[in-house]
Amino acid sequence: MSTAQDRDAIITIDRVSKRFGPVTAVEEVSFDILRNEFFALLGPSGCGKTTILRMIAGLETPSTGSISIDGRDVSTVPANRRPINMVFQSYAVFPHMTVYDNVAYGLRVSDTPRAEIGPRVIEAIDQVQMGEFANRKPDQLSGGQRQRVALARALVKRPKVLLLDEPLSALDAKLREAMRLELSQLQRKVGITFIIVTHDQDEALSMADRIAVMEAGKVRQIAPPGALYEQPANRFVADFIGRVNLLDGRVRAAGNGAIRIDVKGLGELALPFDGKAPKTVTVALRPEKIAVSKREPRARQRVVVRGRIHEWAYYGDMSYMYVDTEGGLRLSVNIQNAARTTVDSIDIGDEVWLSFAPADTVVMTG
Amino acid sequence: MAATAQRALMRRGRPGPLDYTRKLWLRAILFVTFALLYAPIVALVAFSFNDSRRNIVWRGFTFDYYVRAWNNDALLEAFANSLTIALIATVVSTVLGAFVALTLWRFRFPGKPAYEATMALPIIVPEICMGVAMLVFFARVGWPSGGPWPLNLSAITIAHISFCFPFVAVVVRARMAGFNRELEEASRDLGAGEWQTFRYVILPFMRPGLIAGALLAFTLSLDDFVITFFTSGPDTVTFPVKVYSMVRFSVTPEVNAASTVLILITVLATALAMRFQNPARRERRQPRP
Numbered sequence: 001m002s003t004a005q006d007r008d009a010i011i012t013i014d015r016v017s018k019r020f021g022p023v024t025a026v027e028e029v030s031f032d033i034l035r036n037e038f039f040a041l042l043g044p045s046g047c048g049k050t051t052i053l054r055m056i057a058g059l060e061t062p063s064t065g066s067i068s069i070d071g072r073d074v075s076t077v078p079a080n081r082r083p084i085n086m087v088f089q090s091y092a093v094f095p096h097m098t099v100y101d102n103v104a105y106g107l108r109v110s111d112t113p114r115a116e117i118g119p120r121v122i123e124a125i126d127q128v129q130m131g132e133f134a135n136r137k138p139d140q141l142s143g144g145q146r147q148r149v150a151l152a153r154a155l156v157k158r159p160k161v162l163l164l165d166e167p168l169s170a171l172d173a174k175l176r177e178a179m180r181l182e183l184s185q186l187q188r189k190v191g192i193t194f195i196i197v198t199h200d201q202d203e204a205l206s207m208a209d210r211i212a213v214m215e216a217g218k219v220r221q222i223a224p225p226g227a228l229y230e231q232p233a234n235r236f237v238a239d240f241i242g243r244v245n246l247l248d249g250r251v252r253a254a255g256n257g258a259i260r261i262d263v264k265g266l267g268e269l270a271l272p273f274d275g276k277a278p279k280t281v282t283v284a285l286r287p288e289k290i291a292v293s294k295r296e297p298r299a300r301q302r303v304v305v306r307g308r309i310h311e312w313a314y315y316g317d318m319s320y321m322y323v324d325t326e327g328g329l330r331l332s333v334n335i336q337n338a339a340r341t342t343v344d345s346i347d348i349g350d351e352v353w354l355s356f357a358p359a360d361t362v363v364m365t366g
Numbered sequence: 367m368a369a370t371a372q373r374a375l376m377r378r379g380r381p382g383p384l385d386y387t388r389k390l391w392l393r394a395i396l397f398v399t400f401a402l403l404y405a406p407i408v409a410l411v412a413f414s415f416n417d418s419r420r421n422i423v424w425r426g427f428t429f430d431y432y433v434r435a436w437n438n439d440a441l442l443e444a445f446a447n448s449l450t451i452a453l454i455a456t457v458v459s460t461v462l463g464a465f466v467a468l469t470l471w472r473f474r475f476p477g478k479p480a481y482e483a484t485m486a487l488p489i490i491v492p493e494i495c496m497g498v499a500m501l502v503f504f505a506r507v508g509w510p511s512g513g514p515w516p517l518n519l520s521a522i523t524i525a526h527i528s529f530c531f532p533f534v535a536v537v538v539r540a541r542m543a544g545f546n547r548e549l550e551e552a553s554r555d556l557g558a559g560e561w562q563t564f565r566y567v568i569l570p571f572m573r574p575g576l577i578a579g580a581l582l583a584f585t586l587s588l589d590d591f592v593i594t595f596f597t598s599g600p601d602t603v604t605f606p607v608k609v610y611s612m613v614r615f616s617v618t619p620e621v622n623a624a625s626t627v628l629i630l631i632t633v634l635a636t637a638l639a640m641r642f643q644n645p646a647r648r649e650r651r652q653p654r655p
Binding site for chain 2: 057058059078079080081084085086088089090092094095096105106109110150153154157
């Protein structure tokens with residue numbers, strides 16, 4: 001459980017818009033980022049997530065609205081006076097300086113007492129395990145090492161918030177995986193707020209405490225990873241995070257925490273739903289929530305339909321398939337290849353039974 | 367096995383379409399080009415050691431004419447003039463060119479393409495036109511041609527600056543095109559002000575371009591003849607102009623000797639400039655064990 005101190009906002013973004021000429025990059029965005037949390041801005045490219053990050057850093061000025069850091073409006077505070085540091089997408093490690101000088105730069109230009117600089121720089125370099133490379137120039141380092149330098153260079157300033165712009169996008173797959181874990185550990189260790197911008201949902205889901213999903217300059221949902229996946233607020237979020245079957249439903253009746261809807265190809269469903277129901281809704285059904293069996297399942301609480309395998313793909317641990325239901329609906333389903341023989345029992349054209357629990361669906365109005 | 371054998375056969379057989387250095391006719395062209403380009407220079411240098419007054423037939427080796435050139439006061443004065451002009455023109459045009467390059471790299475402003483084109487004009491305009499224009503200009507405004515040394519060189523120096531700084535600007539601008547703007551933002555983000563960012567991040571990146579541009583300006587100024595000829599007075603003779611006037615009487619090895627020294631200086635400066643323009647070709651420091 002979060003304590004009261006954890007709960008207060010370190011950054012407040014209040015009705016912020018950013019226009020570049022005729023293009024609106026960010027539109028009326030408001031949200032809080034909490035103290036010490038790992039926050040992710042997730043969205044497709046061009047959704048405005050990097051613009052928000054740059055406005056927090058002070059590298060861009062909001063067209064309207066305001067940004068507060070630790071309760072102080074920073075609209076008039078230039079980037080070099082904000083208690084915030086950033087790890088750039090290209091890392092932006094100064095090529096003519098050694099690792100040591102790169103890390104020391106931020107302290108030297110800000111009148112830090114000389115005696116303090118040395119120990120702090122060494123501590124920061126050690127923190128990212130670059131101790132033995134302190135005298136190297138950036139062109140003698142690998143991409144991953146350069147990123148560590150960028151991290152140390154930002155952390156040595158002891159910022160209140162660390163911003164990371166697509167930090168893992170330039171690394172290869174193996175290193176990316178390792179860096180993810182390392183960033184999470186680092187964040188817990190230094191105990192400051194991390195804000196990461198990414199277009200990779202796995203990155204956001206695995207690292208962040210909370211994620212803001214953005215689309216076309218707007219925030220579509222802010223939630224912890226689990227809630228985002230299991231309780232998406234709208235079609236876009238459901239579709240952007242993971243795989244999903246999106247079913248259009250016509251509302252027949254609503255009330256008492258449930259809704260009766262008609263889904264083409266599935267028939268009438270009774271699903272849990274709170275609030276005021278519009279005429280049509282979207283039902284999100286994750287592929288892994290659907291059970292597949294050769295024989296008709298005896299499950300009274302579940303929705304059961306018959307179908308035929310249209311296509312399937314083997315992924316080692318999983319098999320992904322498309323099943324056409326009797327009503328003419330194509331559902332994406334995946335099964336765990338739990339037994340070594342599972343793979344032999346699947347073939348295109350096979351008749352299968354699908355079933356799912358109504359509680360595993362999400363009814364969305366947006 | 368078969369593939370290796372085939373490759374070995376190919377190597378010995380007819381040259382491929384891109385194997386230019388293995389084609390005889392191409393090597394011939396290469397050789398003739400170099401010969402035509404360098405034969406006159408080699409002859410000039412060789413004959414500077416010729417022990418002959420008329421300098422047509424080789425009579426024997428001597429350093430005499432280097433000594434004689436050294437003792438020729440008028441030649442030395444011209445040489446001092448040239449160096450003075452070149453140094454001043456280099457410093458001023460490097461600063462000016464760097465500012466032009468930074469302006470063009472950093473800012474967007476109305477009329478920028480026109481400004482850029484105008485800036486490059488001295489590179490394009492034929493030297494003879496520049497020379498005449500300078501002559502007319504200085505006569506028109508009544509620029510003082512006399513005065514004590516080195517004030518009497520002011521007209522030539524100004525003319526040199528005006529055709530040198532665009533070269534500096536072009537070189538520095540090309541260098542800045544490769545600058546990652548995130549470096550500047552990172553510097554600001556880390557707490558540096560505008561001036562600190564310029565001093566510690568932008569200027570070090572610019573340095574190779576500045577040095578290359580300065581050396582280019584130095585060589586251009588040092589051997590310029592046409593524009594200098596139109597802007598120099600009787601008391602302000604530069605080295606190339608002096609050599610020209612000496613040649614009009616007779617080509618003595620003294621002229622060859624003086625020219626050889628000039629070639630040496632020019633080649634050295636150009637080599638340095640090229641080296642600084644290509645920082646990638648500088649050997650990389652070995653990683654420490």
